[in-house]
Amino acid sequence: MPTRRQRMTAFLENGPVTVRTLAAAMEMRVKDVVDDLKHLRRSKGKRLEVGPSECEACGHTVRRDTRFTAPSRCPRCKSERTSEPELTLL
Secondary structure: OOOHHHHHHHHHHOOOEOHHHHHHHHOOOHHHHHHHHHHHHHHOOOOEEEOOEEEOOOOOEEOOOOOOOOOOOOOOOOOOOEOOOOEEEO
16 A cells, blocks of 8 residues: 555646645645655655746746745735646656
C-alpha cells in the first residue's frame, strides 16, 4: 500500500494540478497538502514547479515560486479574484 506522499507524487506525475484539486482527490485539507508538498520539494530528487497565478480582473500574472497557493489579492488592482497556480512534477 503506497503512502500518502507516494500517492500524491503519482498524482502529480500525471500532469499539472492545483492544490485544491489535489486536496479533493486525496481527501485531505489544503493545509495538509501544502505541508506535504513542502516536504516533497525538500526530499524528492525531482523538481516541483509552481506555475504563475493570474488575476481574473486585470490579467496581471503573479509568479510565486516559493508558495503553492494563490495570492489573496492581485498586487496591481487589488482584486481578490486570482487563479490558483498549477503544480507540475518534473
